[in-house]
Amino acid sequence: MDTTSLSREGEYGWVIEPTGDMRVPAVIYAAENLVRDMDEKVREQITNVATLPGIVKAAYAMPDAHWGYGFPIGGVAAFDASAGGVVSAGGVGFDISCGVRTLATGLHADTVVGVGPRLADALFADIPAGVGSEGAITLDQKKMHDMLAGGAEWAVSQGWGDARDLERIEEHGCMAGARPDCVSQKAKSRQKREMGTLGSGNHYLEVQRVEQIYDEQVAEAFGLVTGDAVVSIHCGSRGLGHQIGTEFLREMAAAASQYDIKLPDRELACAPLESPLGERYLGAMRAAINCALANREIITHLTRRVFVELFPDAQLDLIYDVSHNTCKLESHIVDGKARELFVHRKGATRAFGPGHPDLPLALRDTGQPVLIGGSMGTASYVLAGTTTSEQLAFSSACHGAGRAMSRHAAKRRWRGREVVDELAERHIWIRSPSFRGVAEEAPGAYKDVSHVVQASHDAGLARLVARVTPIVCIKG
């Protein structure tokens, strides 16, 4: 991105002043090298977001921002319903409530490495991943309704989870305001056999080593100990979320003119929050959030079963579960006043700072754990929410690395089997149904997540707590 037309706000804020139809400025948070490497499409898309009705304060792009659909991935924007604000299906994304959870195991990483291939095989055998895999649960109409209304709470009630996990999940495991009746039969039929499945693409289950701790006090509160093994799960609302995203994007694009909304890009498809279409989308999207929360809880249950087989003393405690594709009603301070705003985070993580009332007591002093997944074979990071993030970007931070090259280019450059063999030599065991899939997800196909995380830390969006590196990676 050409930085000459951007004005600076400190070392890490890059501001696009309002021109034309922009209602507010757009702000990109990143180190200079990251901004220069960003696609011009990020500027175009974040500028477009700033034109939407009812947007408050500014449209924000996180340090990992890249070209998305309508909104950039790494985009954050808040809307006031009473000021004609909108909700955008493109502002949430196709994989509604895609997110990451991390669990402590209480095991030393060396113990896990000792049985690495066996653990990898056992996890790959028990956790459905990739095209052609099916979950062990079939949802009938009633169970589908209850799951969409209950989220992780429902999974726990069915014996597919642990009640102690709930307070460590955003919304305490159950998104209020979900409307299963707003979810189409087609979306429900896509989900019938997909509960407890990982999906594919950049989704994964990893067993990781806590390699480095940057903040001892916060790490201790999170339950992170240097040298220990943790488990991280990255996936979302599966077929149900994809179908809801597809249907509402299409419907909102067609209805925009009816609501007198001028769309600079069809993928910015949105509807007023206070409209029948906006309310239906919110109800369906919240149901999809519950689907994602239930899905990650069930996968956790399956993971615990595998661990207990191999390590009878292991206890997998949930550190936290974050979602990075959502729109949520939150209270934020704008110009000294508390306002209720609908905050879209698309490829961005909520990062509530210390003292936030929505955090469980055990995390109230530290701020929310912000879990940033790396690419296959590379490091991931745990950060914590800061007090400064509220003023900077409605308490939001980055979500991951982002691709450095297309799948097409990656497939031509790497051979999946060689990637798997090379990583195994470094004691990183990959299991996947497809070598081509592994080649397309090769570590080198992604940007270095450490730069993005460092920029988030330096900008004050979140602060570094720990770095974890992979031991076992299950890919779909």
Next chain:
Amino acid sequence: MSKTAAWEHVPHGADIGVRGRGATLAEAFENAALALTAVITDPESVRARTAIEIACAAPDRELLLVDWLNAVVFEMATRQMLFARFDVTINNHSLAAKAFGEPVCRERHHPAVEVKGATLTGLAVRQLADNAYSAECIVDV
């Protein structure tokens, strides 16, 4: 299949573009769907054993392409199938098709990635200088 028929993938930063070409609009749509199969697996590895009927309609041919590809994604997901061949007819932005394929076999198809949905990004349906048709969009994976 005519000489002008073909499919290809269009590189995209995070996802992948599918492009179909054909002597007719219907043939371009058939090939765009074949490009969709190729995102997941080698279409040559899929046997055309069972036929599934698909129908959709849209206000314009661009949205018809998105609806068509999303209908194929839906059938793949709910039937756990992959498709090797498509017979499409289009009349006034209404599409009727038969998709020929078989259940996913992980050992034989080695599915690389799941397609979440077709998007409105990079969406273009056009007639080319040689009168052939081209139909393309980015699909989210």
